[in-house]
Amino acid sequence: MSGVLVLVVVGLWTVIGRWAWKSYLRPRVADGRRRWVGLAFAVAWLVLPVTDEILGAYQFRRLCAEIPPTRYYGPIAVGPGAFFDEEGKRRWKTSDEFARIRLATDEWEQLWNWRTEEVRIASWPMIVFQARVCASNETGRMVIETYFRGSGGGWINRGIGGGMLGSYQCLSKGVIRKMKKPLYLTQR
Secondary structure, three states: OHHHHHHHHHHHHHHHHHHHHHHHHHHHOOHHHHHHHHHHHHHHHHHHHHHHHHHHHHHHHHHHHOOOOOEEOOOOOOOOOOOEOOOOOEOOOOHHHHHHHHHHOOHHHHHOEEEEEEEEEEOOOOOEEEEEEEEEOOOOOEEEEEEEEEEOOOHHHHHHHHOOOOOEEEEHHHEEOOOOOOHHHHOO
16 A cells, blocks of 8 residues: 555656646756756656655665674573573574564563663664663663664655654664564563
């Protein structure tokens, strides 16, 4: 459905641009230059509104490559379970394994206190936020530190409902994902 909406908006924008060209610009341009001026107008009319999205995508990839990895400060004596063995050592090796275990059980919420700190790390060409998610046990000792970066995209994407963290997302280690809800928003 959103693809149809995008096609309708692009079609309407093209019709408006063609009308502006024929009504206002074409009569004012000399015959020998109409083709080049028309091409420049078409490119500007169709590309400039999404320039922030195009440039922002490159910037977001660079920021995701620089994201710190998930840090685990263990072992933690919490007893055996889905996340830790009898000795308190973690059962996961990668962020992906941790996420799979985390989504499969609600044991995590019972073990840890979560704290999220959100910071704007870029404002142009599109706004990018970084969230630092920390988990601590009852003693207040930090156990896990992970990062999330997200952006709603350019001004058009945010305007049609992409939200501030909807379109572009990456987790620690620079893994870019398309998710309905960021992992850190599902925690308390």
